[in-house]
Amino acid sequence: MPECIRCPALCASRSQIVMSTPAPLGGLLAIGEAPGEKEDEMGIGFTGQAGKTLDRLLAEHGIGREGYGRANICRCRPPENRKPTRAEVDACMPYLAEFIEQTRPRVLLLVGGTAAAHIVGTGSLARRIEMSRSPGGTWVDPAMCHPALRSLAAQRGLLAVPMPHTSGLAWNRKTPAGEPWSEVGKRQVALAVELAQREG
Numbered sequence: 001m002p003e004c005i006r007c008p009a010l011c012a013s014r015s016q017i018v019m020s021t022p023a024p025l026g027g028l029l030a031i032g033e034a035p036g037e038k039e040d041e042m043g044i045g046f047t048g049q050a051g052k053t054l055d056r057l058l059a060e061h062g063i064g065r066e067g068y069g070r071a072n073i074c075r076c077r078p079p080e081n082r083k084p085t086r087a088e089v090d091a092c093m094p095y096l097a098e099f100i101e102q103t104r105p106r107v108l109l110l111v112g113g114t115a116a117a118h119i120v121g122t123g124s125l126a127r128r129i130e131m132s133r134s135p136g137g138t139w140v141d142p143a144m145c146h147p148a149l150r151s152l153a154a155q156r157g158l159l160a161v162p163m164p165h166t167s168g169l170a171w172n173r174k175t176p177a178g179e180p181w182s183e184v185g186k187r188q189v190a191l192a193v194e195l196a197q198r199e200g
């Protein structure tokens, strides 16, 4: 894979591009915002503390680390762990679309509000999560997702389950309704696993 230089600020801050890992047998693909310090250092997605929390949640359903795929909407670590800008997401999202097209995961597990906003639509994460639990609510609406994913969502259909970010800071907070995000996260992981098994 040649070095991508589309985002000047990220090229200056990254150690390396963190490549996506396919979901085995087209199962579950976890998609985060961008690599953190540990991921940037190791070149492997979801290896930091937030990744460990996700590993633990999936292990409760019998899914080990080798049992799910990993990707980010932005494959290079932003400086100071800031959020990727819209232009950076726009530059990187075609890579994610190509990866999804080629590896065909059954279910996208969207970890955190930023990944969710670019795939199932902007607005309150709590509301997006609530919508995902209604009948048919896990189908990605082509009108709401990032333009790079639009034709995939329209032609083939994409199933996505948003969940709260698993970083310590986000995980230990509460939703606007007062429920711990960690409880919401466990429920969403269970929904994604159930959906992946049902569609398999």
Ligand code: SF4
Pocket: 004, 005, 006, 007, 010, 011, 017, 074, 075, 076, 088, 091, 092
């Ligand atoms: S974030 Fe994506 S598009 Fe931007 S430089 Fe890195 S790999 Fe390229």
